[in-house]
Amino acid sequence: MSAPLLNFSRDEYAQRVAKTRAAMAAAGVDVIIVSDPSNMAWLTGYDGWSFYVHQCVVVGPDGDPIWFGRGQDANGARRTAYLGESDIIGYADHYVQSTERHPMDYLSAKLEERGWGAKRIGVEMDNYWFSAAAYASLQKHLPNAKFSDVTALVNWQRAVKSSQELDYMRKAARLVERMHQTIFDKCEVGYRKCDLVADIYEAGLRFDDGLGFGGDYPAIVPLLPSGADASAPHLTWDDKPMKSGEGTFFEIAGVYKRYHCPLSRTVFLGKPTQTFIDAEKAVLEGMDAGLEAAKAGNLCEDIANAFFAVLNKYGITKDNRTGYPIGLSYPPDWGERTMSLRPGDKTVLKENMTFHFMTGLWMDDWGFEITESIVIGANGPECLANVPRRLHVKD
Amino acid sequence: MSAPLLNFSRDEYAQRVAKTRAAMAAAGVDVIIVSDPSNMAWLTGYDGWSFYVHQCVVVGPDGDPIWFGRGQDANGARRTAYLGESDIIGYADHYVQSTERHPMDYLSAKLEERGWGAKRIGVEMDNYWFSAAAYASLQKHLPNAKFSDVTALVNWQRAVKSSQELDYMRKAARLVERMHQTIFDKCEVGYRKCDLVADIYEAGLRFDDGLGFGGDYPAIVPLLPSGADASAPHLTWDDKPMKSGEGTFFEIAGVYKRYHCPLSRTVFLGKPTQTFIDAEKAVLEGMDAGLEAAKAGNLCEDIANAFFAVLNKYGITKDNRTGYPIGLSYPPDWGERTMSLRPGDKTVLKENMTFHFMTGLWMDDWGFEITESIVIGANGPECLANVPRRLHVKD
Numbered sequence: 001m002s003a004p005l006l007n008f009s010r011d012e013y014a015q016r017v018a019k020t021r022a023a024m025a026a027a028g029v030d031v032i033i034v035s036d037p038s039n040m041a042w043l044t045g046y047d048g049w050s051f052y053v054h055q056c057v058v059v060g061p062d063g064d065p066i067w068f069g070r071g072q073d074a075n076g077a078r079r080t081a082y083l084g085e086s087d088i089i090g091y092a093d094h095y096v097q098s099t100e101r102h103p104m105d106y107l108s109a110k111l112e113e114r115g116w117g118a119k120r121i122g123v124e125m126d127n128y129w130f131s132a133a134a135y136a137s138l139q140k141h142l143p144n145a146k147f148s149d150v151t152a153l154v155n156w157q158r159a160v161k162s163s164q165e166l167d168y169m170r171k172a173a174r175l176v177e178r179m180h181q182t183i184f185d186k187c188e189v190g191y192r193k194c195d196l197v198a199d200i201y202e203a204g205l206r207f208d209d210g211l212g213f214g215g216d217y218p219a220i221v222p223l224l225p226s227g228a229d230a231s232a233p234h235l236t237w238d239d240k241p242m243k244s245g246e247g248t249f250f251e252i253a254g255v256y257k258r259y260h261c262p263l264s265r266t267v268f269l270g271k272p273t274q275t276f277i278d279a280e281k282a283v284l285e286g287m288d289a290g291l292e293a294a295k296a297g298n299l300c301e302d303i304a305n306a307f308f309a310v311l312n313k314y315g316i317t318k319d320n321r322t323g324y325p326i327g328l329s330y331p332p333d334w335g336e337r338t339m340s341l342r343p344g345d346k347t348v349l350k351e352n353m354t355f356h357f358m359t360g361l362w363m364d365d366w367g368f369e370i371t372e373s374i375v376i377g378a379n380g381p382e383c384l385a386n387v388p389r390r391l392h393v394k395d
Numbered sequence: 396m397s398a399p400l401l402n403f404s405r406d407e408y409a410q411r412v413a414k415t416r417a418a419m420a421a422a423g424v425d426v427i428i429v430s431d432p433s434n435m436a437w438l439t440g441y442d443g444w445s446f447y448v449h450q451c452v453v454v455g456p457d458g459d460p461i462w463f464g465r466g467q468d469a470n471g472a473r474r475t476a477y478l479g480e481s482d483i484i485g486y487a488d489h490y491v492q493s494t495e496r497h498p499m500d501y502l503s504a505k506l507e508e509r510g511w512g513a514k515r516i517g518v519e520m521d522n523y524w525f526s527a528a529a530y531a532s533l534q535k536h537l538p539n540a541k542f543s544d545v546t547a548l549v550n551w552q553r554a555v556k557s558s559q560e561l562d563y564m565r566k567a568a569r570l571v572e573r574m575h576q577t578i579f580d581k582c583e584v585g586y587r588k589c590d591l592v593a594d595i596y597e598a599g600l601r602f603d604d605g606l607g608f609g610g611d612y613p614a615i616v617p618l619l620p621s622g623a624d625a626s627a628p629h630l631t632w633d634d635k636p637m638k639s640g641e642g643t644f645f646e647i648a649g650v651y652k653r654y655h656c657p658l659s660r661t662v663f664l665g666k667p668t669q670t671f672i673d674a675e676k677a678v679l680e681g682m683d684a685g686l687e688a689a690k691a692g693n694l695c696e697d698i699a700n701a702f703f704a705v706l707n708k709y710g711i712t713k714d715n716r717t718g719y720p721i722g723l724s725y726p727p728d729w730g731e732r733t734m735s736l737r738p739g740d741k742t743v744l745k746e747n748m749t750f751h752f753m754t755g756l757w758m759d760d761w762g763f764e765i766t767e768s769i770v771i772g773a774n775g776p777e778c779l780a781n782v783p784r785r786l787h788v789k790d
Contacts, residue, residue, distance in 0.1 A: 047631070048627065048629040048630050048631070049615055049616060049629045049631055050629040052523075052615075052727040052730075071714070071715070072627075072715050072757050073627060073629055075627035075757065075759075076628075076629055076630055078627075079623070079626075079627055079630065092714070093715040093737075094739075096715075096735070097730075097732050097735060125527045125528040126526045126527070127526060128447075128526065129523060130527055131520065131526065131527065132518065132520045132526065132529065133520040133521035133544070133546065135527035135530075136520065149528070151528065193609075194600045194601060194611075195600070195601050195602055197600050197612075198596055198597045198600040198601045201592075201593055201596035201597070202593045202596070202597060205589045205590070205592050205593040206589060207590055207634050214587060214590065214634035215589060215634075216589075216631070216632075217592075217631065220444055220447075221612045228474070229474055232443065232468060232470035232473075232474055233445075234443040234445040234468055234471055235442070235444075235471055235474065235475070236442070236443070236444055236611075236612065237611075239602050239610075319466070319487070320466070320488040321488060321491065331727060332446055332447040332726060333447035340491070342488075362467050364470075
């Protein structure tokens with residue numbers, strides 16, 4: 001089988017593993033079981049829609065990481081990860097969705113074989129892909145191991161992006177620009193939501209001869225609720241026509257090699273209500289204030305406080321966070337789940353951290369989103385995409 | 396706020412809750428915490444891409460189910476579920492991705508308030524959306540509760556489909572037919588994978604005036620690996636052109652109101668190799684044998700054994716299961732995770748159970764998929780979609 005085409009140099013992967021091992025040492029663990037597919041990909045290159053069955057990457061005290069997953073997916077590891085044959089472990093298919101045995105039973109045996117059965121083992125306790133049953137299996141089959149919680153340990157290592165990662169995110173930004181242009185071109189009264197989503201996928205995926213690349217799937221499907229449905233941030237779409245007199249926000253992401261550039265804009269069909277005009281004014285002024293604070297040395301909460309102060313001036317209360325880090329992601333979330341842009345988060349911003357500055361408002365019977373994805377710089381942020389930052393009105 | 400447009404009658408939802416309570420009684424639990432978004436939707440109508448934060452539906456000893464989720468998503472529950480205001484509980488945003496507090500801490504308090512703190516509580520131990528940390532929080536904050544595992548308890552209630560559910564699945568079948576027609580029309584040497592995926596989304600989503608509806612998002616993105624990549628069942632796509640002399644399988648689903656009709660076909664560009672011609676012969680003959688066995692009263696394993704017997708006759712060994720139940724689904728899986736079509740599964744087939752008869756072969760350096768989605772009938776199955784069942788060759 002030919003060597004996989006990796007998205008990063010072997011050297012970059014080696015640096016990632018080394019950073020992770022340093023964090024493991026600081027956390028007092030010898031071995032970590034990494035269930036988050038984004039972390040698995042970041043450490044090894046592994047890429048596949050196989051996270052619906054139990055799988056993980058194990059980073060031990062030395063050597064390359066180990067891929068563990070369903071036997072039939074081991075070929076996927078061979079074709080996408082840099083790992084050697086001895087570091088790819090597939091489990092037999094009778095472990096899949098069985099009530100009698102659990103894939104983690106088998107992993108325990110494999111860890112014992114490597115002499116790691118009595119080690120200090122970190123697990124991602126609050127990850128989607130590490131179920132309560134997976135933990136129960138490990139506890140039962142590795143009675144001498146000392147388990148501790150390393151949720152987000154690897155995610156934190158991903159916070160500052162390399163130049164290759166930023167290159168992928170800038171490519172994703174080109175795609176999200178194209179997607180929003182399409183939305184603005186196509187969106188009109190009577191046009192159906194499902195048709196607009198087809199257009200959005202077209203713009204997000206199709207190869208562009210000028211750009212020289214095409215797109216990948218987003219970790220979240222397009223969100224485009226209208227009118228009162230926009231009071232709920234996570235409704236998807238139906239096959240009904242768009243109506244006059246309603247605002248619709250479009251929360252979407254361009255994606256290149258699993259790197260995301262999320263960006264939201266709001267379109268109003270017809271004459272915008274005063275509510276939307278006021279929201280636009282407050283959000284844009286607040287974003288300027290927040291972007292001003294988005295520089296290395298400041299804190300996560302500085303961005304949020306600057307933004308919220310302007311909203312408060314306009315009498316708008318937003319009680320949810322106003323952003324999160326972004327980068328390499330798999331469903332169900334394009335956030336990295338480490339820092340949050342919210343009051344109280346004292347994380348120091350560093351150059352080349354990347355965030356979705358998520359300034360969305362979800363009120364009682366309307367919603368409004370104008371957002372930016374940003375790279376933290378020494379003196380201020382780079383906005384990854386260039387999409388006119390305003391309420392888009394089609395009358 | 397106006398009443399939500401439900402996809403099923405209130406009566407159908409009431410029957411679902413009643414069936415679930417009967418299963419709870421049989422399992423010896425008073426309360427269940429349902430984390431699976433498919434189960435949540437099936438019980439309450441709730442629909443939204445909010446499963447990336449902790450949420451659940453609680454079914455207690457009496458009354459309507461309770462929706463529990465992030466505060467900002469409560470509006471989504473109000474707009475999609477039939478629940479009254481007192482049965483929608485939102486948690487504050489500082490519980491989101493916090494290292495200090497867990498949303499399940501808050502749920503525990505709410506269950507105590509209802510007097511359920513010392514009840515026998517069932518949890519979905521092996522569900523993606525019920526993390527090890529969620530369980531640890533419940534155990535800590537409800538020390539008097541008796542927890543037990545009800546993984547798949549609700550999923551099992553979903554196995555036999557209602558006529559309304561079958562109607563949605565037949566609509567999904569129309570969409571998957573259109574998707575495969577598009578693939579066959581567009582697929583050719585030099586055509587890029589990402590472009591073909593854009594075409595697939597177009598065919599799966601756009602409103603069809605003849606049909607009178609448009610599509611929804613699939614729980615799994617299109618899988619379309621070529622050549623040796625097809626040895627791995629779960630690779631997605633890149634932006635490279637398709638090559639001559641390679642087989643590509645297309646594993647996709649049409650989706651209508653979250654109900655899925657998966658269907659796979661394989662396209663060979665150029666003159667098919669003997670391997671593909673042999674695989675086609677064996678799989679088609681095996682499928683005929685399996686479909687023959689797909690009738691009420693037979694067992695799940697009967698379908699698998701019939702299929703595998705033919706494969707063995709042709710010297711092909713498939714060591715993974717050959718199908719699973721389908722219906723209402725959210726990412727990451729369109730399977731229902733209850734029965735499996737594999738030797739040893741003695742579940743009795745009933746009328747209006749629905750399966751993806753997943754006859755895919757993933758060999759050392761090639762892969763081949765021709766599959767059908769079926770409804771179990773008294774005397775045999777209904778194949779939901781009508782897509783020519785053969786290896787598609789474009790020379």
